[in-house]
Amino acid sequence: MATIHIDETRPLGRIAPEIYGHFSEHLGRCIYEGIFVKPDSGIPNVNGMRCDVVEALKEIRVPVLRWPGGCFADEYHWKDGVGPLEGRKRMVNTHWGGVVEDNSFGTHEFFELCRQLGCKTYVNGNVGSGTVQEMSEWVEYMTFDGVSPMAQLREANGHKAPWRVDYFGVGNENWGCGGNMTPAYYANLYRRYQTYVRQYRHDAPIRKICGGPNVDDLKWTKKVLKTCFAHPHPEGAHGFMDGLSLHYYVHPGGWQNKGSATDFTEEEWYTTMEKALYMEELIRLHGDVMDKYDPEKKIGLIVDEWGSWYDVEPGTNPGFLYQQSTMRDAVIAAVTLNIFNNHCDRVKMACIAQMVNVLQAVLLTEGEKMVKTPTWHVFRMYRDHQGAQVLPVTAEGIGTVGGKQMPAVQASASKMESGGITVTAANLSMTESQTVRLSLKASRPEKASGVLLAGGARAHNTFDNPEAVVERPLSLTLDGDGVELVLPPCGVASVRLG
Ligand code: AHR
Numbered sequence: 001m002a003t004i005h006i007d008e009t010r011p012l013g014r015i016a017p018e019i020y021g022h023f024s025e026h027l028g029r030c031i032y033e034g035i036f037v038k039p040d041s042g043i044p045n046v047n048g049m050r051c052d053v054v055e056a057l058k059e060i061r062v063p064v065l066r067w068p069g070g071c072f073a074d075e076y077h078w079k080d081g082v083g084p085l086e087g088r089k090r091m092v093n094t095h096w097g098g099v100v101e102d103n104s105f106g107t108h109e110f111f112e113l114c115r116q117l118g119c120k121t122y123v124n125g126n127v128g129s130g131t132v133q134e135m136s137e138w139v140e141y142m143t144f145d146g147v148s149p150m151a152q153l154r155e156a157n158g159h160k161a162p163w164r165v166d167y168f169g170v171g172n173e174n175w176g177c178g179g180n181m182t183p184a185y186y187a188n189l190y191r192r193y194q195t196y197v198r199q200y201r202h203d204a205p206i207r208k209i210c211g212g213p214n215v216d217d218l219k220w221t222k223k224v225l226k227t228c229f230a231h232p233h234p235e236g237a238h239g240f241m242d243g244l245s246l247h248y249y250v251h252p253g254g255w256q257n258k259g260s261a262t263d264f265t266e267e268e269w270y271t272t273m274e275k276a277l278y279m280e281e282l283i284r285l286h287g288d289v290m291d292k293y294d295p296e297k298k299i300g301l302i303v304d305e306w307g308s309w310y311d312v313e314p315g316t317n318p319g320f321l322y323q324q325s326t327m328r329d330a331v332i333a334a335v336t337l338n339i340f341n342n343h344c345d346r347v348k349m350a351c352i353a354q355m356v357n358v359l360q361a362v363l364l365t366e367g368e369k370m371v372k373t374p375t376w377h378v379f380r381m382y383r384d385h386q387g388a389q390v391l392p393v394t395a396e397g398i399g400t401v402g403g404k405q406m407p408a409v410q411a412s413a414s415k416m417e418s419g420g421i422t423v424t425a426a427n428l429s430m431t432e433s434q435t436v437r438l439s440l441k442a443s444r445p446e447k448a449s450g451v452l453l454a455g456g457a458r459a460h461n462t463f464d465n466p467e468a469v470v471e472r473p474l475s476l477t478l479d480g481d482g483v484e485l486v487l488p489p490c491g492v493a494s495v496r497l498g
Pocket residue numbers: 025069070071072172173305353354359
């Protein structure tokens with residue numbers, strides 16, 4: 001039997017709600033169809049935003065949304081997406097399928113979506129093909145409250161009040177699709193561009209996110225931090241940057257042959273789990289470099305793209321990155337979110353890629369139909385971690401699985417302000433159940449309840465069978481010292497103690 005010891009007497013720090021963030025790009029059917037339909041569509045919507053999608057996203061308490069990309073961000077020209085619809089430019093989305101982008105979803109629509117979701121805003125600027133002037137005018141357009149050309153343009157376009165930009169990304173993947181830059185070149189550009197991300201609203205400062213490494217590219221992290229980490233702000237903030245991004249995707253077969261989302265072998269299951277767990281190593285590696293410059297951990301590691309990436313569903317546009325999502329993805333999400341919780345001293349935001357219809361989506365749509373994926377359920381089951389205090393967790397008697405040095409069970413725990421403790425755990429075995437005991441250090445839980453997400457490894461929800469995988473009550477045995485439960489193979493549990 002595996003025992004998970006939780007030390008409820010030693011909270012280690014707050015889990016930033018933004019760790020549960022999302023990413024939405026102008027890619028395939030994420031924005032168009034998935035989130036935004038024209039206001040005159042037959043699909044119920046408010047100002048073009050699908051009601052079913054917004055409701056489902058509110059249920060998982062989306063804390064922050066990143067937009068407009070991704071690779072798309074570095075060729076997005078924001079002025080094409082404001083003003084009367086009929087005047088908006090139609091352009092080619094060169095990265096993603098070469099389809100027409102009609103710019104009907106632009107800055108105003110993004111802020112309307114975030115208003116409906118009640119979430120923070122994370123806007124990604126264009127360094128790859130945009131000018132400093134264009135970026136600085138966008139910031140002025142979004143946030144300046146006074147007399148200026150951009151504030152007047154915003155008002156003329158129907159929005160007098162400035163919006164709140166919580167986070168601003170200065171470029172995306174500038175080592176790759178965002179300009180194929182060297183770290184030295186990007187780092188100097190970053191210093192320059194970020195200068196013009198002006199803080200117009202002192203009541204709502206913009207947190208600046210510097211483009212970070214791809215996977216384990218420590219050279220990038222070192223060079224960029226060496227060049228850009230400087231001059232702590234007198235008010236205690238962080239000078240040139242508030243966060244450094246990290247992108248990491250799990251693709252079991254490698255980039256060339258990623259594998260099917262739904263049809264995979266046991267070997268592929270364990271390779272996938274191993275790759276999901278690698279996120280922890282990446283946080284340690286980049287975190288060690290960050291510690292050298294920023295020992296007080298003032299800047300956050302912002303994992304603003306993570307998730308699984310498989311071959312697209314047969315018959316779909318290869319440039320649309322549409323894939324199904326099974327219990328394998330649920331376990332990837334569970335493991336990754338547990339890692340983020342356990343490293344919340346450094347990880348201050350993370351955005352799953354992507355929100356709807358792209359990669360490890362939480363929702364899939366087809367016409368007026370919508371399906372909640374197993375990953376959506378994990379976000380729902382984990383939502384009480386948002387803003388709670390993370391608790392130290394140690395495991396005893398946890399075996400290994402898949403013939404690898406991989407724990408059979410992986411967990412995190414946190415304490416809410418109300419005193420309740422949330423424990424989330426995943427079983428990484430594809431075939432074996434695990435009996436798990438949860439034990440608190442200094443108290444005995446008086447009450448315990450929980451939910452379980454389980455099904456075969458390949459189980460998933462479809463438009464014909466949307467509830468094949470849903471949360472169900474978890475059977476728990478509460479005795480004097482703790483709680484016992486059985487985690488079925490590929491199972492994810494969320495338990496509330498007290
Ligand atoms: O999420 C899909 C793409 O993956 C993003 O546009 C890019 O940043 C990354 O390479």
